[in-house]
Amino acid sequence: MKIKVFIMLAIISTSLPSEELRWYINDFPPYSVLSGDRIGEGVVQKLISYLKTLKPEFNITPVMANVSRITEEFQKGHNILYGTYRQTPERAVYTLYTVPYLIYQSAGILVNKNFVHRWSKYLVGKSFDLKKAFTDREFRFNVIKDVTLGSWIDDPVANAPPELLQYVNLSSDSQNAERLMGLQMGRITAIPGYEESLRMNIKSLGLPLDEFQFYPVLGSPAYQKMSLAVTKNDWGRKLVEKLNPLLINLRPAVAKDYESWISKESIERYRLEKF
Known part of the structure; x- marks a missing residue:
């Protein structure tokens, strides 16, 4: 037994x-x-x-x-x-x-094609010069606190004039919606992120994908x-x-x-x- x-x-x-x-x-x-x-x-x-x-x-x-x-x-x-x-x-x-x-794929920058006059000056070929953008007092950039995306984004953000930055505390549906709506309305010039994630956020909000354009940051690795x-x-x-x-x-x-x-x-x- x-x-x-x-x-x-x-x-x-x-x-x-x-x-x-x-x-x-x-x-x-x-x-x-x-x-x-x-x-x-x-x-x-x-x-x-x-x-x-x-x-x-x-x-x-x-x-x-x-x-x-x-x-x-x-x-x-x-x-x-x-x-x-x-x-x-x-x-x-x-x-x-x-x-x-x-x-x-590395993180990059999302912009609204309808406001091309506001961000085209930051392009170098097919890349977005984020350091140059932060020298423009009219540039507005929305970032998520405590999220690191790569030195090509994190370092320019760390050295950027505070008045050019808008922060959200975490990535949630409501805050993603707020960021993308701000981009669509022109209140924000650009937002950083991963193309595949941003595409999903755009689709979930019912916004037209072809209204937005994603660019790699100048000097960033592709992957x-x-x-x-x-x-x-x-x-x-x-x-x-x-x-x-x-x-x-x-x-x-x-x-x-x-x-x-x-x-x-x-x-x-x-x-x-x-x-």
């Missing part, structure tokens, strides 16, 4: 999840899609489902939070993951990163690599070792998911990029 009980307990212990992973997400299409026709089909959401299939012992618990809250959790040393936390020297103090799992961020401690180091081989094998599937969100014109060039 004791042997039977022992065997049953052994079976139960191996079948139950052995490691809880608190995975933070926020409303950030196409990585986390929380509304619309493709709800739940975000790139990171699909990645979570792949990992659950490959490693059933990972008890992944998605937790909603904005970037400020996530940063606080990392800084406090709480054991968490986050899929879209760009690497910066400041964040390296309290986070570790896995191998890259995705190549993605970047995205890794998972985990807490910088022994738990995080062990987790990175477990995740790295899984993420390498999942790269083709994740890239295919990402392709489903970008414009058809971008797919051919995107497929040429290699890790």
Whole structure:
């Protein structure tokens, strides 16, 4: 009888999840899609489902939070993951990163074609000279607090005259709507972001896509690599070792998911990029 009980307990212990992973997400299409026709089909959401299939012992618990809250959790040393936390020297103090799992298009600038006279002077070829724009007292730029998009945007913003900047605290449906409506009405000259995310926001508001134009920032790379961020401690180091081989094998599937969100014109060039 004791042997039977022992065997049953052994079976139960191996079948139950052995490691809880608190995975933070926020409303950030196409990585986390929380509304619309493709709800739940975000790139990171699909990645979570792949990992659950490959490693059933990972008890992944998605937790909603904005970037400020996530940063606080990392800084406090709480054991968490986050899929879209760009690497910066400041964040390296309290986070570790896995191998890259995705190549993605760099952030750029969105403008309204109806106000071309207000922003065409900042163009250099097919790129937007953000540093030059910030020398113009009539330029108005709307940014999201605590969101880093790349040095080609973050550094000019950090050095910009405060009166040229408008801030929102987090990326939400209402604030995205406010930003895009401000751009449509001409109250804002430009907003930064990722083309695929901005396209989704425009469509969700029922605004005409052909009214807006996206430009890369002068001097920015065409693509970047995205890794998972985990807490910088022994738990995080062990987790990175477990995740790295899984993420390498999942790269083709994740890239295919990402392709489903970008414009058809971008797919051919995107497929040429290699890790």
